Amino acid sequence: MYLLILLCVLVAQSTFSFSPLLTVVSLALSLIIIIVQINLIKLLSAQKMSRSDLYIEMINLRMFFNTIEMFYNLMRKDKTKIRQDFVEANNLIITKTGKYRAKDILILLPHCLQITDCAIRVTSELDNCKMCGKCDVGEIKKISEKYNIKTIIVTGGTIARLKIKSLKPKLILACACERDLVEGIREIFPHKVFGIVNSRPEGPCVNTRIRVDTLTYAINMFLDEA
Ligand code: SF4
Structure with a gap:
């Protein structure tokens, strides 16, 4: 093409x-x-x-x-397809970088993953989530606890960059839309980012979804269990 x-x-x-x-x-x-x-x-x-x-x-x-x-x-x-291709090609490169300890991995989530009628502030602390099952945040919190991997929910690119600067992860598992993933991957180079594209059944930036099994698959692929 x-x-x-x-x-x-x-x-x-x-x-x-x-x-x-x-x-x-x-x-x-x-x-x-x-x-x-x-x-x-x-x-x-x-x-x-x-x-x-x-x-x-x-x-x-x-x-x-x-x-x-x-x-x-x-x-x-429309650039959606080429953005998806960029994320996939970048992921292919990242999968060749080896294994990582749980403490060196960061799961980065967008705040639009939280359902709009939930009043709990999960952007300040994921632990606040009551895991009620109305959105994917609860399931991801469960995974984060199971694998002991730090997970944060951010409200935008600036906060994400600041968090990455302070946490210094060696690998970031980032969930977002194609546009944000492409921008993020380019901006925080040479940080290693494995991107997972979200789905937007209600349109962009509201009540978005993540395939939790894809996230689990990515964790198992990168996690050094030694
Ligand atoms: S799982 Fe429930 S408590 Fe947790 S963020 Fe979603 S709606 Fe709120």
Whole structure:
């Protein structure tokens, strides 16, 4: 799909004789995309990545996404799908970074996960949740206690960044919408973030849901039980 877009740009340029500079830029972008694609394919077969490979891949992915995002912005296309692809590709890289102790993992949740008619303040302290079952916060609190993993609910990106700065987790399991995940993953680089996209049955930012089994699967995948 992405290569197709670039191919179209190249064809358009040759057809309409755009400037040589644009042709060079397009060719350079195509080259970057091909290199990133090849590297990502190589990743699928690798068991674990070295620290330097990890950073190179993270930077590659960001360059790749920025390029695609630029085209989508120009064409005013909906970016949901490419954001999902970015999160999935980033997750693929993160799964190659090894195992983590429970104390080094942080579960990061958005406040829109809490049902709107619950008056309990869970953003200050998750322990306040009465686990009544009306929203997914209670189930996640149970998981957090079971695995002894710190879990926080934040009201926005600024609070999230401050918490990450003070808690210094080595791995963040972040649940949010595609847009917030992409922004968060890019902003807090080089922190390692495994993203879980929420569902929004009532529209964005209200009474959102998380697949708790996906979160449990991610914990089991990363947790070093030694
Ligand atoms: S599980 Fe119940 S008590 Fe906990 S945040 Fe949701 S609605 Fe409130």
